[in-house]
Amino acid sequence: MKSFSSDAQAAIVERYPSHFRPDWWSRAKITIGLGTAVALFLFGIAQLDIPFHRLSDGMARLGGFLRLMLPPDPGSWAEALKYLNALGETVSIAFLGTLGGALLALPVALLAARNVVANRIVHFFSRRSLDTIRGVDILIWALIWVGVVGLGPFAGILAVICSDFGTFGKLFSEAIEAADKNPAEGVRSAGGNHLHGVRFGLLPQVFPILLSQVLYYFESNTRSATIIGIVGAGGIGLQLAEQIRVLEWQKVSFLILLILIAVSAIDWISGKLRFAIIGRRAVA
Amino acid sequence: MLVVEGLTCRFGTKAAVDNASFSIQPGSFVGVIGRSGAGKSTLLRMINRLAEPSEGRILFEGVDVTALRGKDLRQWRARSAMIFQQFNLVGRLDVLTNVLMGRLAAVPSWRSLAQLWPERDKAIAMSALEQFDMASIAAQRADQLSGGQQQRVAIARALVQEPDIILADEPIASLDPRNTRVVMDALLRINKHFGITVVCNLHSLDLARSYCDRLIGMASGRIVFDGAPVALTDRIARELYDLEANEVMDATPALAPGGSAVPALGTVAAA
Amino acid sequence: MGRSRDLPIPALEKSMRTAVPEFPEARLQELADRYADAVAAKRRRVWLGSAVLIAAALAAGWMGDVDFRKFAENFWRFPAYFASIAPTFSFSSAWNDLSEWLWGLPRWTLLLGDTLLIAYMGTLSGAICGFVLCFLASANLVRSRTIVFVTRRLLEFCRTVPDIVFALIFVLAFGLGPLPGVLAIAIHTTGALGKQFAEVVENIDNKPIEGVAASGGSWIQIVRFGAVPQVLSNFVSYALLRFEINVRGAAVMGFVGAGGIGQDLIEAVRKFYYSDVSAILLLIIVTVMLFDFITERVRHRLLGLEGTGA
Ligand SMILES: Nc1ncnc2c1ncn2[C@@H]1O[C@H](COP(=O)(O)OP(=O)(O)O)[C@@H](O)[C@H]1O
Numbered sequence A: 001m002k003s004f005s006s007d008a009q010a011a012i013v014e015r016y017p018s019h020f021r022p023d024w025w026s027r028a029k030i031t032i033g034l035g036t037a038v039a040l041f042l043f044g045i046a047q048l049d050i051p052f053h054r055l056s057d058g059m060a061r062l063g064g065f066l067r068l069m070l071p072p073d074p075g076s077w078a079e080a081l082k083y084l085n086a087l088g089e090t091v092s093i094a095f096l097g098t099l100g101g102a103l104l105a106l107p108v109a110l111l112a113a114r115n116v117v118a119n120r121i122v123h124f125f126s127r128r129s130l131d132t133i134r135g136v137d138i139l140i141w142a143l144i145w146v147g148v149v150g151l152g153p154f155a156g157i158l159a160v161i162c163s164d165f166g167t168f169g170k171l172f173s174e175a176i177e178a179a180d181k182n183p184a185e186g187v188r189s190a191g192g193n194h195l196h197g198v199r200f201g202l203l204p205q206v207f208p209i210l211l212s213q214v215l216y217y218f219e220s221n222t223r224s225a226t227i228i229g230i231v232g233a234g235g236i237g238l239q240l241a242e243q244i245r246v247l248e249w250q251k252v253s254f255l256i257l258l259i260l261i262a263v264s265a266i267d268w269i270s271g272k273l274r275f276a277i278i279g280r281r282a283v284a
Numbered sequence B: 001m002l003v004v005e006g007l008t009c010r011f012g013t014k015a016a017v018d019n020a021s022f023s024i025q026p027g028s029f030v031g032v033i034g035r036s037g038a039g040k041s042t043l044l045r046m047i048n049r050l051a052e053p054s055e056g057r058i059l060f061e062g063v064d065v066t067a068l069r070g071k072d073l074r075q076w077r078a079r080s081a082m083i084f085q086q087f088n089l090v091g092r093l094d095v096l097t098n099v100l101m102g103r104l105a106a107v108p109s110w111r112s113l114a115q116l117w118p119e120r121d122k123a124i125a126m127s128a129l130e131q132f133d134m135a136s137i138a139a140q141r142a143d144q145l146s147g148g149q150q151q152r153v154a155i156a157r158a159l160v161q162e163p164d165i166i167l168a169d170e171p172i173a174s175l176d177p178r179n180t181r182v183v184m185d186a187l188l189r190i191n192k193h194f195g196i197t198v199v200c201n202l203h204s205l206d207l208a209r210s211y212c213d214r215l216i217g218m219a220s221g222r223i224v225f226d227g228a229p230v231a232l233t234d235r236i237a238r239e240l241y242d243l244e245a246n247e248v249m250d251a252t253p254a255l256a257p258g259g260s261a262v263p264a265l266g267t268v269a270a271a
Numbered sequence C: 001m002g003r004s005r006d007l008p009i010p011a012l013e014k015s016m017r018t019a020v021p022e023f024p025e026a027r028l029q030e031l032a033d034r035y036a037d038a039v040a041a042k043r044r045r046v047w048l049g050s051a052v053l054i055a056a057a058l059a060a061g062w063m064g065d066v067d068f069r070k071f072a073e074n075f076w077r078f079p080a081y082f083a084s085i086a087p088t089f090s091f092s093s094a095w096n097d098l099s100e101w102l103w104g105l106p107r108w109t110l111l112l113g114d115t116l117l118i119a120y121m122g123t124l125s126g127a128i129c130g131f132v133l134c135f136l137a138s139a140n141l142v143r144s145r146t147i148v149f150v151t152r153r154l155l156e157f158c159r160t161v162p163d164i165v166f167a168l169i170f171v172l173a174f175g176l177g178p179l180p181g182v183l184a185i186a187i188h189t190t191g192a193l194g195k196q197f198a199e200v201v202e203n204i205d206n207k208p209i210e211g212v213a214a215s216g217g218s219w220i221q222i223v224r225f226g227a228v229p230q231v232l233s234n235f236v237s238y239a240l241l242r243f244e245i246n247v248r249g250a251a252v253m254g255f256v257g258a259g260g261i262g263q264d265l266i267e268a269v270r271k272f273y274y275s276d277v278s279a280i281l282l283l284i285i286v287t288v289m290l291f292d293f294i295t296e297r298v299r300h301r302l303l304g305l306e307g308t309g310a
């Protein structure tokens, strides 16, 4: 190898020309792909009128905010208690919302799963309605429910239920469709009807998966539940939005800290539970 | 010349390699034998610096390899090519790119990262593949190849590193008998034609006896034998392998290198 | 078929009797008890779990002011709300009604376009940052525990704080408009994708990494050739999913003044312009569904392509 001459190189190039010609096609594909992405980004800058001159100013101001945030401080014990109470509200919203959403979603997910209900029309409509519900952001749901049951955490719970109903419906039905169909076949081969197959062949294998998905979403819902307070649906978001508005930065950082701790704690717990339920697979 | 002095590697309190010392002349074909868990892999990985020695030194041509850092360390890794039991190719990349991995230390970083390999390096890689009759599959994904083919790609990768020494860690343990022969012959050929030193971990004693000109026997991290294959008596071998002795000594019939002479270029892989 | 079931099949019954041995009563009881014991532990766990769940639900219900009476009393408002925001159509003037209902269509389409752009720009910048950071957060690629720890905490922070909270703060720093929205989505996406990416990277096969390292590759080269080919298709799939989520998120960025269609929606809600609310909601839902449909196609094609190259 050390004495690889230019003659040898020329011979090799001649023998395998295809490997030495630049691959214009794949290069063009990459260039076009990257070019489009960048062009769209630049178009966005122009279209949205992004004010670059405000960027440096804003960064400076942001730095100022950050400095004012330290150290986190609730102000007084009474305030701290109020915030803790709000945090409890948020966690409750997330918990009941997740639970309610999952309970409502399960039957619809069964209808929307092709291997449970083979009817195309049922399948189509349940899927589409789940998609419609998922298309509405949780903040919009909160807005709607505040209009119905008034301000407060109850509206938040209902908002989380609605938003989770769509998400879980889709996730559940996909998990059910992905299930191994052999056990259900076994049940039917032993004389069971279709429902027996679903009950004994299908549900036992998907149930742990569904449960782990629900636990996974508990954490993500706690994060969502922190924001629905912005439109008045209870929880810590209300306090957070208010403190930001009145520029009480130390309280803001205290509230963010609370949220971080609560979410990490729930993440940890839900991780443990998921591990206990389905073992190592819990990552996804 | 490669000199190893008092090399030790501990994982926790357990010494995987314990105070190993030896030196290897350029151009020799050394077999490291011993049962599994004896510390053979750890020894080779320390020489390539994939594993950090806890104590001791490795000297190559007077340079202390254990002290190398950064760019120098990467250059040393290129000079001491590793061949793995599990091939360690990048399955998603094509064969040619896998072989070009052997040129990483020689090619400017920006060129390799952008996959704009210099023509000369590509030519070197192609000619290495050609030697093993694999030029025709240069564009295939590595994970679509058979084990034997993958190991030959890995050897080609080692070869284009222009190494002074090749460290092969049980290169044939995942292969069938036919590919075992092909791969071992390839190593032998590299050793004899290019004069590259080969240090090869082997589980099978018969293979070690028929291919190597020197054997180093390890047991629980220590070097317990060092000498010519003929000096390795059955009694020593039994001690070395303990309970596994029958398995390595009797089960496989002796596999002599292909013919009595060193196989010619480009003929081995045709089998 | 139906008839044959009623027919006695003596042969079958007999063979059943021989195939399944009949135990004496005592032995049968013993077997049943043992089975009951075996499942008792599991059943106890299920009961305990249910009890904990119910207790937690009650506590949460108390904390969350759940009031079923209020719910029952006010539930009619829910359909009523939709009824009130539903546009009025009469058969004779359907076209006029439609154009009246969607009077703001040109403006809303523009705003929806802005919303998509905000989501796109935020997702792209966030995905790039997440891509860079995820390798630093992977313990199988980075020796230094400190770097891994710090990067992870940073990503977790970015992920846990919701994008709209960032937007609230950024609006104060950068002023009203899409810029704070883009930045907020970018930061949240960095955290969310960075964490997901890092999980993917930590689960890759270590052998190619070692192979590249043993050939003398630098850290960047190890990442480029050993790790990236293994994870790229997964990354793209995750990024597209995040893009979908961000489109939804961008639609409400306007609630806090961070650009896009949300501004008009919240205004319409606040001012009780019911037909506008329904029109905008419909447009958002249609856009989101169309968008999901497209990205799902792309993702499926990517997963299908997985076999062909990286
Ligand atoms: N990364 C590691 N961490 C902990 N222990 C290790 C590690 N690598 C090897 N060992 C231990 O060191 C000993 C020697 O291993 P190895 O060098 O792989 O032996 P061989 O290759 O001869 O089978 C074994 O007992 C093994 O368990």
Ligand SMILES: [Mg+2]
Binding pocket: B037, B040, B041, B042, B170
């Ligand atoms: Mg080994």
